[in-house]
Amino acid sequence: MEFIDLKKQYGRIKPRIQQRINAVLDHGKFIMGPEVAELEKQLALFVGSKHCVSCANGTDALLLSLLAHEVGPGDAVFTTPFTFIATAEVICLLGATPVFVDVDSDTYNIDPTKLEEAIVDARKGMVRGATVAKPLNPRGIIPVDLFGLPADYDRINGIAKQHGLFVLEDAAQSLGGSYKGKRVGNLADITATSFFPAKPLGGYGDGGAVFTNNDVMADRLRSLREHGKGSHKYDNVRIGINGRLDTLQAAILLPKLEVFESEIKARQDVAERYSSAFKALMLMKVPHVPDGLLSAWAQYSLVVEKRDRYLSKLKELGIPTAVYYPRPLHLQTAFAHLGYQAGDCPIAEHLSDRIFSLPMHPYLEIEDQDRIIEAVRKAHGEATAE
Numbered sequence: 001m002e003f004i005d006l007k008k009q010y011g012r013i014k015p016r017i018q019q020r021i022n023a024v025l026d027h028g029k030f031i032m033g034p035e036v037a038e039l040e041k042q043l044a045l046f047v048g049s050k051h052c053v054s055c056a057n058g059t060d061a062l063l064l065s066l067l068a069h070e071v072g073p074g075d076a077v078f079t080t081p082f083t084f085i086a087t088a089e090v091i092c093l094l095g096a097t098p099v100f101v102d103v104d105s106d107t108y109n110i111d112p113t114k115l116e117e118a119i120v121d122a123r124k125g126m127v128r129g130a131t132v133a134k135p136l137n138p139r140g141i142i143p144v145d146l147f148g149l150p151a152d153y154d155r156i157n158g159i160a161k162q163h164g165l166f167v168l169e170d171a172a173q174s175l176g177g178s179y180k181g182k183r184v185g186n187l188a189d190i191t192a193t194s195f196f197p198a199k200p201l202g203g204y205g206d207g208g209a210v211f212t213n214n215d216v217m218a219d220r221l222r223s224l225r226e227h228g229k230g231s232h233k234y235d236n237v238r239i240g241i242n243g244r245l246d247t248l249q250a251a252i253l254l255p256k257l258e259v260f261e262s263e264i265k266a267r268q269d270v271a272e273r274y275s276s277a278f279k280a281l282m283l284m285k286v287p288h289v290p291d292g293l294l295s296a297w298a299q300y301s302l303v304v305e306k307r308d309r310y311l312s313k314l315k316e317l318g319i320p321t322a323v324y325y326p327r328p329l330h331l332q333t334a335f336a337h338l339g340y341q342a343g344d345c346p347i348a349e350h351l352s353d354r355i356f357s358l359p360m361h362p363y364l365e366i367e368d369q370d371r372i373i374e375a376v377r378k379a380h381g382e383a384t385a386e
């Protein structure tokens with residue numbers, strides 16, 4: 001059994017993918033070929049946003065979005081510590097300061113109440129309760145839709161508006177999800193997503209995209225992803241990056257987008273089956289999806305005591321698992337210079353010690369789901385005995 005089985009999907013759409021790859025090999029426009037524009041058009045339609053600007057990977061999607069907002073030294077960007085390094089890495093790359101705000105204990109996404117407190121504190125020259133040498137200039141918020149579940153955008157957008165901040169949604173895990181009838185990609189000022197193979201819409205290599213309804217931002221993003229070009233390639237009007245999506249990846253993603261809707265549906269079925277089996281188990285927390293939200297189920301994660309015992313039992317029974325994330329960002333060596341300490345984000349720390357993820361993908365057969373459920377029950381029985 002695989003944690004994420006990418007071969008089953010390939011089996012379903014193999015002829016379409018090969019046909020599209022061959023078309024690119026035949027026309028030879030490997031950089032910014034027609035498939036790139038076609039994919040951007042289809043993705044914008046899918047999420048319901050005015051613009052889609054594809055790029056080389058999800059990290060570049062975040063970086064380009066911050067560059068488009070001209071984020072730099074002295075700026076504070078508020079984000080969650082319970083995420084992949086890329087979310088906060090890009091803030092530091094631009095010389096700005098990430099301010100880590102603890103997560104909600106039910107959704108594992110950034111806690112809006114703590115977010116507002118942190119913004120007010122930063123304005124007063126305080127970060128995590130301590131006075132900083134130079135007051136920071138609050139500029140933006142990067143909520144992460146962890147495991148595919150959209151963050152609380154009504155509250156986050158309200159706070160952002162009140163404080164004059166932009167909202168950059170890190171939707172690397174949540175493309176295909178929705179919030180109160182609106183699709184991810186259309187919930188914040190600007191949205192960054194990833195097509196890394198293991199993400200809900202994954203390619204066969206790196207890829208990413210930015211969504212926005214803002215014409216000025218879209219123009220800047222298109223310029224920034226090609227070295228800050230102006231009217232043509234050798235007219236350079238700003239400092240940018242080489243951040244284009246390869247034509248071949250666009251060609252691969254197009255047929256995948258055709259089946260994406262049905263895959264999101266299949267992921268709901270797996271998650272529902274898991275949750276209805278695990279809800280009955282005491283001392284185990286199943287994922288919480290607030291009313292009106294749809295998760296893209298990039299991961300299905302359980303929170304338990306004595307996690308090691310579950311992981312070793314599941315391994316013994318042939319069930320692959322993964323831990324996202326074993327150490328929250330505020331305690332990572334890369335951010336040691338920011339001076340955070342254990343206890344600064346207690347909920348993220350609590351989760352890091354107790355969370356683990358089960359196999360989750362749209363092609364997980366019922367028999368495999370049953371095997372996984374049975375194995376979790378067994379592990380639970382042993383871990384909670386006496």
Ligand SMILES: *Cc1c(COP(=O)(O)O)cnc(C)c1O
Pocket residue numbers: 057058059060083084086087144170172173194195196206207208
């Ligand atoms: C995967 C991921 C990224 C980075 O995407 P890449 O395409 O790997 O660069 C950023 N943020 C989150 C939350 C992710 O899961």
